[in-house]
Amino acid sequence: xxxxxxxxxFEDSTEWLTxxxxxxxxxxxxxxxxxxxxxxFMKGGRGDLHSHEHSQVAYVASGSFEMTxxxxxxxxxxxxxxxxxxxxxxxxxxxxxxxxxxxFSPARLDFVSTDGK
Numbered sequence: 001x002x003x004x005x006x007x008x009x010f011e012d013s014t015e016w017l018t019x020x021x022x023x024x025x026x027x028x029x030x031x032x033x034x035x036x037x038x039x040x041f042m043k044g045g046r047g048d049l050h051s052h053e054h055s056q057v058a059y060v061a062s063g064s065f066e067m068t069x070x071x072x073x074x075x076x077x078x079x080x081x082x083x084x085x086x087x088x089x090x091x092x093x094x095x096x097x098x099x100x101x102x103x104f105s106p107a108r109l110d111f112v113s114t115d116g117k
Contacts, residue, residue: 022043023040024039025037035104041065041100043094047092051087058084061098
């Protein structure tokens with residue numbers, strides 16, 4: 001089954017979903033093959049270590065994060081980015097309030113399920 005978002009996503013009419021303490025997600029454009037997601041973190045918010053089948057790239061729109069990719073841990077800041085190969089364990093801790101913009105291929109269809117988690 002083909003899924004697709006609206007062609008445009010507007011900041012003031014796209015809802016944030018709380019996914020963990022200090023972490024909110026906003027799904028932007030997607031189809032089955034590709035998805036963009038904005039994730040807002042408060043200082044101390046965590047993206048717990050996890051892995052998935054999707055390739056992922058991310059852009060640090062604001063803030064500062066301690067990012068773990070496999071065995072590597074780096075501090076990333078506004079303007080930085082990273083790539084997560086499929087099935088790589090990764091996660092982050094927010095050091096300064098910020099926003100990550102993630103892209104997934106294929107799309108994280110679990111993000112558009114009825115519960116959003």
